[in-house]
Amino acid sequence: MFLSKSTLMVLLLICSTYMLYAQQNVTGRVTDASFGKPIPGVTVRVANTNRGTISDADGRYTIAVPSGSTQLTFSFTGYKTKTASAGSGTVNIAMEEDFARLDEVVVTGLATTVKRSNLANAVATISARDLAGTAPAQTFDAALSGKIPGAQITANSGAPGGGISVKMRGITSVFSNSQPLYVIDGIFVNSVAVPAGLNDITAAASAGNPNNQDNPSSRIADLNPADIESIEILKGASAAALYGSKAAAGVVLITTKRGKTGRTNISVNQETGFVKVRHLLGQRVFTSETALETYGAPQQAEFLAAQAAGKIYDYEKELYGETGLVLNTNLSVSGGSEKTTFYFSANRRAEDGIIKNTGYLNSSLRLNIDHRINDRISVGITTNYVNSSADRGLTNNDNNSVTYGVALAFTPGFTDLHKDELGNYKPNNYSASNFLETRDKMTNNEAVNRFTTGIKLDARLQQNDKTTTRVVMNAGVDYYNLKTAAIFPASLQFMAALKGASIQGSTNNLNTNLNGYLINNFNPSSKLSFNTTIGATLETGNFENILVTSTQLIGTQTNLDQAGATTARQFRQKYRDNGIFAQEEIVIMDAFTLAGGIRFDRSTNNGDYKKYYVYPKGAVSWNLAKMAFWHMSAINSLKLRAAFGQSGNVPPYGSKFTQLIGSNTGGFPGSLIDNQLGNPDIRPEKQSEFETGIDIAVLDGRVSLEATYYNKKINDLLLRRAPSPSTGFTAEWANAGDLRNRGIELGLSLVPINAKNIRWTSNINWWRNRSLVTKLSIDPFALGAFGNSLATFFLEQGQPATQIKGSIPDPRDPTTNVFVALGNSEPKFQMSFFNEVQVFNNLSLRFLIHWKKGGDNINLTRYLTDIGGTSPDFDDDKNGNGVKDGPERLGSGSASIFVQDAGYVRVREIGLYYNIPVPNNKFLRAVRVGVSANNWFTWTDYVGYDPEVSNFGSNTINTTTSRGSNGISTGVDVTPFPASKRMSLHVGVDF
Structure with missing residues (x-):
């Protein structure tokens, strides 16, 4: 029976009335x-x-x-x-x-949060303003420096495009993954650095050092810092346990910006600036006598001719003295209705390097959409596309004297390396390469196309006055294609034998994760709440790298098939990890918090891929200031906390298999068994950590202190050992040691002035870590440097994991040497000071000072300039003993001269910003201008381009041996790409 139009109209009116009544x-x-x-x-x-x-x-x-x-x-x-x-x-x-941020919501699990006032772990939080609001860094990873208590962050070099090593609370692994897990809006992203095959030219990994030194950038550098809303760093196993075998080195949770209900907001920001080299070493000033003494009579004549012609060159300044232009443009649009919100951003960053023909270009698009289907179901989508290109030059260590710095170390300023009138470069008679020619003709480019997307479904299955049950599902995909191109034309001086080389690589990486959670919140009374979570996770990874080296290039061709000889290498790895977990959090009277959880985790990288490993966690906190007996109004919060947790670190890919290597005998191709024996019983490293602390807030939160002590133990260290000679193999992966880290983290937040027209806020952080090898079931061994005579990192039981040892003359018998401890790359402590002064809500001055006390580098850059006779202090005699410093260092026979204190005080960021008052109108909301500087001021006694450097620092995958860079030997300095400092002008307009 059909309704009449009049009846239908009545029903509609009734429904409309009901809807008006219903809300x-x-x-x-x-x-x-x-x-x-x-x-x-x-x-x-x-x-x-x-x-x-x-x-x-x-x-x-x-x-x-x-x-x-x-x-x-x-x-x-x-x-x-x-x-x-x-x-x-x-x-x-x-x-x-909330000066003490007590009501700030902090992530405590894969899908749960808690107020900071009830938090039982030390979790560092970085806001968008803390990350990029003072002085935007070139890349996301660089922007973290000095902002994370408990972290040692080292720039591997100053090359454009980034490259950062991050250690959370000390050494977590020697040869397995030593970098934190990065999670962006629930998407697990890949941050590994992929080499470009430069070792085929530089032979840097020869001479007994298998570590890759290609100086690639870390892929987490692709992320645009301007898109980030907040970052939470889970530094310890007790906080990160629910992430299982990916959390041993900590977890960095990144939340990007989302749209908000209301008017559409458009923001345009422009940064224009420049970069310059932070510090130059200087070059030796030769005389006729020193030229003769160092090189001989023909070179003395060359010096005298150059001196007479006024052609003494400062090649260091010519090579590293470019002023690079910085242009960074960002557009963001956000807004939405009550049901659907969106955030869109487009960013383009272009930065020239301090070396000619180097630079970094990053273009990115982001679209985040959230839609409320109804009052119970909502869905959120995250998408990000990045296209980047980094020209990184040719720096760092090499054994063929072809990189810029190594060739420069052997080249005096009185020889002429410039082009002649026909455009031909003059040969370098002091080294294997003319670095000016190399700079102008070679290519070392990393080009990335990256697409990251994720979807989140949040549905309330049931709710009433006391209980709510939700199901949350996350799915994420992180895909990138990386193309590397290292081109060396045949006309280069050092290409005489190879007749040119084209090394091209293609890497495809696909990471996926699928997570599902069931969350129940039960509040039987206003003084008691239970938050229960159970869930499952699945992560997969598929990495493939193809690297082709072609030599004997035909003319100026760079195509791989336009060559006389070609060698191809392919490296593939796949993994599949899954876990099941449960967590319970209980809050009593908003004062007691009890939390416990457990995760069962397995991985195809484990010897037994079907076996689940168990990672438990537990935590308790008690905020005394919220108890009924508390009557000290000046103290707003006094919280005691303690936590324990375990996490893991899966074995390196392929460690359980005996691999095959290609072979060709008499023109017949085949496969041979590699010299590394597979270990089918290999198991993950297990990390167990206990932390305890106290948090205090006084004077309405204007003074707050956070103090934490932790004791972290890593068992079943993944190391390489020599199996029995009867096996016929020379190496094998094994769980062969234990390691311990102990440390303290202190954080003090102050608001000394809080008036209507002026406010001063200050944050002071202090932290230190001490490591110790507590067990080593194999012989002590050196790693990550260049032998006893030049100092090396050395792993042995009962000593710090980061100790540096070397040979020195025996004090009892100078004709013999002894092998002794010379230093430690771990800082004695680190400290950061962040201050902001706001005047009339319009003018603000912000600056971040970072103090790293101690921590030694192995500085071999000066060793090379000493050998080459070009050290700026070569002819000095600082101790007045009648022996020049350069020859004295070379003749000392002691590795101690290469171990140098790498401490510093650095103004990492400083910014002065002014918000121009804008009358109320419908179109223009705000206009701001500012000026900022990064790393402009540094005070250090370190003799090098930068104390913050490392040839082996990044989490680099070795596509030849599947063995990555080790997690210990940061702080090796061998002619790196010099660090730069940056100054910028900022203009922003909001509509």
């Missing part, structure tokens, strides 16, 4: 409780739903509240969360500032 619009204004000023951007949500909005520029908001909903929550970064009744049509809120 009401609540309006209001949010202001600052201290000064009464409006607060824009406050998130207003209806409790127990995913319905929300944000306040406008005048602090006003409007939200539709469904029938039966009685509570509204108001939250904003830096303010205490407020709850109010939604009963009336108008709800005005005055929010109090």
Whole structure:
């Protein structure tokens, strides 16, 4: 039976009336409780739903509240969360500032959060303003430096495109993964560095050192820092245990910016600046006598001719003295309705290097969309595309004297290497290469296309006044294609034998993750809550690298098939990891927090890929200031906490298999068994960590202190040992040692001045770590450097994992040498100072100072310049003993001269910004201008381009042996790409 039009109209009117009755619009204004000023951007949500909005520029908001909903929550970064009744049509809120960030929500599991005031772990948080709001760094990884208590962050070189080594709370592995896991909006992303095959030209990994030294950039550098909303760093196993065998080196959780309900906001930001070399070593000033003494009579004549013609060149300045232009343009658009919000950004960053023909170009697009299907179901989508290109030059160690720095070390300034009138470069008679010709003709490029996407589904299955049950599902894909091209024309001086080389690589990497969680929140009373989570995860990885080296190039051709000889190498690895976990968090009287969890984890990289390894965690915190007996109003929070957890580190890919290598005998191809024996019983490293601490906030949070002590033990270290000679093999992976890290982290936050027109905030962090090899079931061994006579990292039981040893003359018998400890690459401590002064809410001065006390480098750059006779202090006699410093160092026979204190004090970031007052209008919201500098001031006694350098620092995959760079030997200095400093002008406009 069909309804008549009149009947249908009546039903529609009834439904409309019911809908009006079923919900009401609540309006209001949010202001600052201290000064009464409006607060824009406050998130207003209806409790127990995913319905929300944000306040406008005048602090006003409007939200539709469904029938039966009685509570509204108001939250904003830096303010205490407020709850109010939604009963009336108008709800005005005055929010109090949360100086100690006690109401800040912190991630505690794969899908759960807790207020910082109840947090039982030390979790570092970096906001968008902390990350890039002072002085934007070139890459995301570089922007972390000095901001993470408990982390040692080292730039592997100053080459454009990044390349950073990050150690969380000391050494977590020797040969397995030593870098943290990066998770962006729930997507597990790959951060490995892939070499370009430069070793075929430089032979840097010869002479008994198998570590890769191609100086590639880390792929996490692809991420645009301007897209990041916040970062949380889970430094220890107790915090990261639910991430299982990927969390041994810590977890970096990155949340990108999302749209908010309200008007569409458009923001355009332009950075224009320049980069210059931070420091030059200088070059030896020759005389006729020293030229004769160092090189001989023909070179003395060359010097005298050059001196007479006024052609004494400063090749170091000519090579490293370029001023690079920085252009960074960012556009973002965000907004949305009550149901759908979006955030879109486009960014293009171009930066020239301090060496001619080097530079970095990164273009990225991001689109994040969130849609509320209804009050119970919402879905969020994250997408990011990156195209980058890095020209990195030819630097770092080499054994063929072809890199810029090594050739420069042997070249005096009185020889002429410039082009003649026909455009031909003059040969370098002092080294194997003319570095000016190499710079101008060779290519070393990394080109990346990367696509990252993820989807999140959040559905409330059940909810009432006391309990809510949700299901959350995450799926993510991280794919990139990396093309490397290293081209060396036949006309180069050192290409006489090879007649040119074209080394081209193609890498495809695909990571996927699928996670599902069931979360139940049960609140039987206002003083008790239970948060229960169970879930499962699945991660896969598929990495393939093809590297082809062609020599004897035909003319100027660079195609691989236009060559007389070609060698191809292919490296492939796949893994599949899955885990099952459960976690329970109990909060009692908003003062006690009890948390416990367990994860069962397995991986195809393990010897027994079917076996589940167990990683438990437990934590407790007690905030005494929230107890009824507490009557000290000056102390707002006094929390005691303790936590224990375990995580793992899977064995290197292929360690359980005996591999085959290609062979050709008499023209017949075949395969031979490699010299490394597979170990079918290999198992993960297991990390167990206990941490305890105290957090105090006084004077309404204007003074807060966080103190943490941790004791981290790593058992079943993955090391390479020599099996029995009867096996016929020379190496085998084994679980052959134990390691311990102990440390302290202190954080002090201050608001010394908080007036209406001026505010000064300050954050001071101090941290230290001490490592110890507690067990080693194989013989002690050297790793990551160049032998006893030049100092080397040395692993032995009962000593720090980062100790440096070397040979020195025996004090009792100078004709013989003894092998002794000479230093330690681990700093004695590190400290950072961040300060911001705001005046009239318009003018702000911000700066970050980083102090690294101690920590030694193996500096072989000066050793090479001593050998080449070009050290700037070669002819000095600082100790007045009548022997020149250069010859004295070379003749000392002691490796101690290469071990140098790499401590420093550095102004990492400084920025002065001004918000130009804009009258209220419908179009223009804000205009800001500023000037900033990165690494502009550094104080150090280190004799080198930069104390923050390492030839072996990155998490590099070795596509020849599947053995990556080790996690210990950061701080090796061999003619790196010099570090740079940057200064920029910023202009931003918001519509």
